[in-house]
Amino acid sequence: MILSRTSQYAVQALIYMATQPNATPVLNKDIASQLGVPAPYLAKILQSLAKGNLLFSFRGRLGGFCLRESGDKINLMQILLLTEGPVFTQSCLLGLKVCSDETACPLHFRWIPVKKKIMDLLQDTTLEKLAKAVESGKYRLADVPGQLFDQLRP
Amino acid sequence: MILSRTSQYAVQALIYMATQPNATPVLNKDIASQLGVPAPYLAKILQSLAKGNLLFSFRGRLGGFCLRESGDKINLMQILLLTEGPVFTQSCLLGLKVCSDETACPLHFRWIPVKKKIMDLLQDTTLEKLAKAVESGKYRLADVPGQLFDQLRP
DNA sequence: ACAATATAAAACAATCTTGTCTGAATATCC
DNA sequence: GGATATTCAGACAAGATTGTTTTATATTGT
Numbered sequence: 001m002i003l004s005r006t007s008q009y010a011v012q013a014l015i016y017m018a019t020q021p022n023a024t025p026v027l028n029k030d031i032a033s034q035l036g037v038p039a040p041y042l043a044k045i046l047q048s049l050a051k052g053n054l055l056f057s058f059r060g061r062l063g064g065f066c067l068r069e070s071g072d073k074i075n076l077m078q079i080l081l082l083t084e085g086p087v088f089t090q091s092c093l094l095g096l097k098v099c100s101d102e103t104a105c106p107l108h109f110r111w112i113p114v115k116k117k118i119m120d121l122l123q124d125t126t127l128e129k130l131a132k133a134v135e136s137g138k139y140r141l142a143d144v145p146g147q148l149f150d151q152l153r154p
Numbered sequence: 155m156i157l158s159r160t161s162q163y164a165v166q167a168l169i170y171m172a173t174q175p176n177a178t179p180v181l182n183k184d185i186a187s188q189l190g191v192p193a194p195y196l197a198k199i200l201q202s203l204a205k206g207n208l209l210f211s212f213r214g215r216l217g218g219f220c221l222r223e224s225g226d227k228i229n230l231m232q233i234l235l236l237t238e239g240p241v242f243t244q245s246c247l248l249g250l251k252v253c254s255d256e257t258a259c260p261l262h263f264r265w266i267p268v269k270k271k272i273m274d275l276l277q278d279t280t281l282e283k284l285a286k287a288v289e290s291g292k293y294r295l296a297d298v299p300g301q302l303f304d305q306l307r308p
Numbered sequence: 309a310c311a312a313t314a315t316a317a318a319a320c321a322a323t324c325t326t327g328t329c330t331g332a333a334t335a336t337c338c
Numbered sequence: 339g340g341a342t343a344t345t346c347a348g349a350c351a352a353g354a355t356t357g358t359t360t361t362a363t364a365t366t367g368t
Contacts, residue, residue: 041358058366061313061366065314131260140259192327194327198326214333215335215343217333
């Protein structure tokens with residue numbers, strides 16, 4: 001519902017990156033194992049976020065991905081505009097191609113205030129807020145906590 | 155966003171049916187041409203709605219589909235539970251399998267009030283309200299208005 | 309040169325949307 | 339009552355989209 005798998009992974013990965021020290025690049029591999037998502041798929045997503053100017057990417061040894069800006073300057077809307085496309089903000093609940101105040105579907109005016117709530121949430125929620133929540137230890141970013149993976153490694 | 159194509163077609167079709175006289179069955183063919191959606195695909199959707207006890211279906215001459223109850227007794231949530239599945243009401247924004255108050259993702263408590271707004275809208279919006287809106291002539295149910303089709307027919 | 313890393317490309321699988329075809333049920337007409 | 343037309347029902351598959359995996363290539367630091 002609501003978000004595609006791609007968007008979900010993108011948001012999770014960026015939150016995780018926001019919890020890491022900003023100086024050193026984060027490896028795709030590490031993010032993937034911490035979140036428990038397929039690494040090559042995540043790589044593709046991170047690449048597209050780099051193309052969308054949300055991330056820096058560095059090749060070679062000591063390479064990896066870095067947030068282009070600090071977490072307090074990146075909100076969820078910016079991310080989802082990249083992963084869901086621009087249609088994300090303007091779509092009609094019934095899927096009509098044109099559905100504006102002038103030429104509206106019967107749900108249009110009921111949907112507008114609800115949609116505004118969603119958009120406000122996405123605009124207002126920054127990576128920094130979410131990263132702090134995760135760092136507090138009260139919230140989980142993945143189904144299988146990352147600590148479990150760390151314990152299993154030699 | 156939000157709804158699958160299947161759900162969108164289902165809602166559109168049911169609204170259309172609610173605008174028609176309840177006594178005579180409505181033909182899948184007619185609904186499809188009025189809405190401008192593929193008839194075979196819509197037929198499948200209507201069949202599953204019949205299995206879900208939202209519609210009656212009648213075979214043979216003078217057959218078609220009828221609403222099982224009057225439009226004021228059917229809300230959008232009932233429809234979407236059939237087309238999107240029960241997960242629809244309980245999913246996490248980040249896609250975590252378990253995300254409850256006890257074991258929450260960092261977005262959980264921000265998402266809850268917004269989600270409630272969505273659910274309230276779906277619960278509160280009945281087919282009758284939507285049908286009346288369409289009948290008033292101020293709202294459109296499809297991208298290409300049905301009247302256009304009627305004029306083109308011999 | 310070598311090893312570690314991102315990047316690109318391609319192959320694969322699953323799901324969603326749409327279309328085709330055959331069959332079964334029902335009402336109407338003769 | 340039988341023939342026929344109409345309509346839903348269900349199986350099957352093509353096409354598109356999305357998600358996933360695999361493989362190869364290019365770049366960088368040591």
